[in-house]
Amino acid sequence: MRNISAALENIILGGGTRRPDYKVYAWDPAEATISEVVSANGILDDPAPVDLTPYVSDVSWSDRQLTFALVDPAGLFHPDFGELRHCLKDGAILRLLEGDETVPEVDWAITFTGQVHGQIGWKQSRSTGQITSRLTVFGRGETQAYKRRKITSQEYTVGTDIGIALYDICKTFLGLTGKEMRIPFTLGRQFKHKTNQLAQVTPWDGVCSLLKVVCYQPFFDGEGKLSYVNKSLHRPAARLFEDGDRIKELEVPECSQDTVNKVTVTFLDSQLERVDGPYQKLGQAQVTTGFFSMHETLETWWSEDRKQRADGTSMKVIKSVNSGILPVGSEHYTQLDEFHGQIEVEISVWVPILATVMIAEYLAAAFIPDDVIVLGFGASEGITIPVGRIIQAQAMIGILLIMMSIGSAQYEVWGTPYDFAYLEKKSVAVEDGLDYWLENNLDIKNDFIGTHDQADIIAMTELSWQKCLSMPRKVSVADDPRLEVGDIIGLPDGRKLVISALSKNIKRGEIPTLLIEGCKVLTA
Amino acid sequence: MSIRQIIDWAIEDSRSQMTGTIVSPFYEYSDYGGHWVWACDVDLGENLGVLRCVPVAANNRELIYAEQGRAVTLSRLNNGKWVITGLAKSLNSTxxxxxxxxxxxxxxxxxxxxxxxxxxxxxxxxxxxxxxxxxxxxxxxxxxxxxxxxxxxxxxxxxx
Known part of the structure; x- marks a missing residue:
């Protein structure tokens, strides 16, 4: 609800005679920025605005735009040569003040702040002599620059309040100062993920997605400040229309649309969770070893890129180093970390020693003189056995045995591969008893939500909000400048409406009829 | 049937990427063109169920290692068919x-x-x-x- 001065509030609620009045001020965009106008306390007087009020008539006001006719017999606002054309050119800043003749202007309420987009209309007719000009001013929320270009924000770490990120983004990408924001600096919700960033989204979408975490919807209020509508409707009515209040008209408009009856909130869980794969072969190794190698170390990784994790690993020996004639060593496996393990092949010490000794013996035996043993009595023929060669042959057999034990060993490592993933989780609020072919789903995807608790609240709030939107109401009442979009009003029958749009036609000296478009509030 | 529903369907149809979980070993099967391709079954989540015989996109150097339980991204080809195009960092869950x-x-x-x-x-x-x-x-x-x-x-x- 808009704060207004006590003097103006007394006039509105006092029941006395009201003499409504208004003022329209315009600033040349070359001299003042909308940020300066909005940030100023009251009306910015340096540079001083142009008072358009004497030229303005037929004012149509809504919370999004202001339309009025300009009475311009002197051609002051002609877009080409008008003396005051600069204060209505593209980007010109306009403000509407509403109050009462009996109250000083300083106590009036600022009910609209916006800018001219493009060129104003201006027409002069020779036949009728009429000079007419029609002007539409758009609220700050209609600025297309907020909704077209894509931005990438800086990173925000876990634990940062979402409000802090919001202020930062509004300052950096929307050009807003702290004075231009009515959203609390801290929203009571913190980022749950390690790093958080808006990437390649429009600034307005970014603001919306941040505020969605707390079920808020952003809008620019009459003063041009960034405010919010709280979709959670558990709050008291901003204004109760008692039986004595004059509700001029109550309309239940037709709403021939299927209602959203299911809301799915998809988010990325903030905790990395382990996901196991099936038990399988993770890696393999092979080695050729023997007496020439005392020790072999074989590393096995679970994937070529060395990024696969695994657990519960063990070695399967496909072919052992001991599969030869002699058992020559031992084989051991150790998992070093989650990414790889190590196979160690130890060759027994005696193998190289024996090989060395045998070679030495073979060499030494070559020096043994060959004693010839002749078999047979007095025979001139027979067989001779050189004794030294027998010793040499024995050494050769030893060497060959060791050489025959040289072989290739093959190993496999088996285990359970796993990886860590952020699980994509969902919270679904759905009407009870709904068949799936009747579902009319609204998808909300927001990675700033980190837990099911947050997502549950958003899903429930959004579904009840969508249900409210399906029950529109229109109420016409005597103008109350305090009312804003998002306010809840109470009707005499006890029902409540949440305001979704406001509009009125303003004339001097006449209390405007405020058309409130809203939706019926459902209570828990 | 409302315009909103029709729009929702159109949006759903125009989705060009999904994530899923591999729920079968990889196998070879003959596609409509008679080519043998590597494929597997992919679970797309609660509402969409298991999509059978999803081929692995050819020439995809990103997909080095994938087994059952792995999260993968699926992309839609121009002819409307889905193929596995990479590994996903998020996984459909509860x-x-x-x-x-x-x-x-x-x-x-x-x-x-x-x-x-x-x-x-x-x-x-x-x-x-x-x-x-x-x-x-x-x-x-x-x-x-x-x-x-x-x-x-x-x-x-x-x-x-």
């Missing part, structure tokens, strides 16, 4: 359901439920105990089972 009722002026939360399932190979113990009283031998080693969010067994998943 879903909280909140059932609400609405009357003229009020609403209330009736109950909450945790839904979702995982598909994984049955363990040795499960192979022996699931088909009572026959024990081991009825279910082949490597049979896949579907379990709910609480870990309760739901059914055996047919595999190719």
């Amino acid at each position: 879903v909280h359901y909140i059932f609400m009722s609405f009357t003229d002026d009020t609403y209330q939360v009736l109950r909450k439920q945790l839904r979702g399932y995982i598909i994984r190979p049955l363990t040795y113990g499960e192979l022996g105990t699931l088909v009572v009283p026959y024990g081991y031998g009825v279910l082949p080693y490597g049979a896949q089972g579907k379990f709910d969010a609480e870990g309760n067994f739901l059914e055996i998943v047919e595999t190719y």
